[in-house]
Amino acid sequence: MPVAEHKFxxxxxxxxAGISAESGLGTFRDVDGLWTKVNLEDVAxxxxxxxxxxxxxxxxxxxxxxxxxxxxxxxxxxxxRLEKESSGRVLVVTQNVDVLxxxxxxxxxxxxxxxxxxxxxxxxxxxxxWPGDLTSRTPCPECAHEGAMRPHVVLFGEMPFEMGxxxxxxxxxxxxxxxxxxxxxxxxxxxxxxVRRGGRAHTVELNLEPSEGATLFAECINGPATEVVPAYxxxxxxxPS
Ligand code: BV8
Numbered sequence: 334m335p336v337a338e339h340k341f342x343x344x345x346x347x348x349x350a351g352i353s354a355e356s357g358l359g360t361f362r363d364v365d366g367l368w369t370k371v372n373l374e375d376v377a378x379x380x381x382x383x384x385x386x387x388x389x390x391x392x393x394x395x396x397x398x399x400x401x402x403x404x405x406x407x408x409x410x411x412x413x414r415l416e417k418e419s420s421g422r423v424l425v426v427t428q429n430v431d432v433l434x435x436x437x438x439x440x441x442x443x444x445x446x447x448x449x450x451x452x453x454x455x456x457x458x459x460x461x462x463w464p465g466d467l468t469s470r471t472p473c474p475e476c477a478h479e480g481a482m483r484p485h486v487v488l489f490g491e492m493p494f495e496m497g498x499x500x501x502x503x504x505x506x507x508x509x510x511x512x513x514x515x516x517x518x519x520x521x522x523x524x525x526x527x528v529r530r531g532g533r534a535h536t537v538e539l540n541l542e543p544s545e546g547a548t549l550f551a552e553c554i555n556g557p558a559t560e561v562v563p564a565y566x567x568x569x570x571x572x573p574s
Contacts, residue, residue: 341508341535341569342421346412347524349428351513351541352558355406356433358399362515378489386469386480393484394466397449400430401464405437408512408558411566413438418570424502428514428521430486445493445521447486456481493520503527510565512539513558516546525549539565 350360361368375381376392416423416439425434425442430449434442452463454473461474463485471482487493503509509528516522525546528534538550539561547553554561 341419343502343506344415344419344421344423344508344510344569345502345506345524345528346423346425346510346512347428347514347521348412348425348434348512349514349521351515352408352562353403353406353429353431353433354513354541355408355557355559356403356431358403358429358431358433360513360515362517373489379491382483382488390467390469393449393486397464397466397484400432400449403431403433405433406559408562409433409437409439411563412512415566415569416441421507426499426502426521426524428518430484443495443499445487445495445499447484447494449484449486451485452482453485454478454481455483460485496520499524500527504531506531507534508537508569509534510537510539511544511546511550512562514540514544516544522546537565 350358354360360366371392376389382389412425412434423441425439426445427434427442428446430444430447432448432450450462450464451460452467453460454476456473456478457476459473459475467482467484470479472479473482503524506528509525511525514521522545525536526549528536529549536550537552538544538547539554539558541557542555543553554565
C-alpha cells in the first residue's frame with residue numbers, strides 16, 4: 334500500500350469505549366452504560382476486589398465472554414489503515430481493555446487501562462493470556478498461590494500502565510485525536526491539556542456527542558465512530574480507502 338505523504342509526523346490517538354460501541358461492547362456512561370447498572374466502587378476498585386473477590390470476578394468473567402466474540406468495526410480498521418499508510422508515526426493509546434485495535438491490524442497500541450483477556454498473579458506478578466473465567470480460588474500456574482489471580486486491568490485508584498511512554502508521545506505529537514471517550518476518567522481526560530501545553534499540535538475530538546472536554550479541542554466532529562473516523566483518516570491520507 335503506498336505511503337501517503339502528509340504534514341503530520343507524530344500522531345497520537347486516544348480511544349475510549351465509544352470506538353468499540355458499534356462492535357457491540359457497552360460503554361460506561363451512556364444512557365444504558367455499565368456504570369448505570371453497577372456501582373464502579375463495588376467492582377472496579379482494589380478495595381472491592383479485596384472485599385468481595387468472587388463478585389468482582391463474576392463481573393469481569395461476564396465482560397470477558399463478550400470480548401471473545403466482538404469484532405472490530407470500521408473505526409478500528411480506519412486507525413489500522415492510518416498506521417499502515419501514514420508517512421508519520423501513529424500510536425494508539427487506548428483506555429479499552431478489549432483487543433479490537435489489534436484484531437483490526439493496529440500494531441502500535443498501548444493499553445493504559447490493561448487488557449481483560451489477560452490475568453495477573455498479584456503474588457508473583459506473572460501475566461497470562463486468560464480467555465477463561467477466574468474465581469477467588471484460581472491457583473496461579475506459576476507459583477500455585479491461590480487467591481492472587483486478578484484481571485490484568487487498571488482499577489480506579491491504581492496507576493495506569495506505560496504513563497512515561499504516553500507522556501513522551503504526547504510531548505512529541507503534532508496531531509492528537511481523541512475518539513469515543515467522555516473525558517471523565519483521569520489521567521486520560523487530561524491528555525488534551527498536556528498536548529496543548531506543548532503549544533504546537535492540532536487537537537481533534539471525534540465523538541458521538543461533545544465530551545466533557547470538547548471545548549479543549551481545536552476541532553470537534555460528532556458522529557458514530559464508524560463514520561467520522563474513516564472520514565477523518567481519508568482527510569489525513571488524502572485518498573479514499
Ligand atoms: C489514577 C479498566 C493515579 C477496568 C478503567 C478518587 C480516588 C482514586 C482515584 C480518583 C479519585 N477521583 C478521581 C480519581 C482518578 C480516577 C478517575 O478519574 N475517576 C473518575 C471516575 C473521576 N482515575 C483513576 O483512578 C486512574 N488512576 O488516577 O492513578 C495517577 C494519576 C496520574 C498519573 C498516574 C497515576 C485509573 C483509571 C482507570 C480505571 N479503569 N477501566 C474496566 O474496564 O473495568 S476506567 C473505564 O473508564 C474504562 O477504561 C473506560 O474506557 C474509561 C473511560 O470511559 P470512556 O472510555 O470515556 O467511556 P464512557 O462510557 O465514559 O464514554 C463513552 C464515550 O463514547 C461517550 O462520550 C459517548 O458519547 C461516546 N460514544 C458512544 N457511542 C459512540 C461514541 N463515540 C463514537 N461512536 C459511537 N458509536
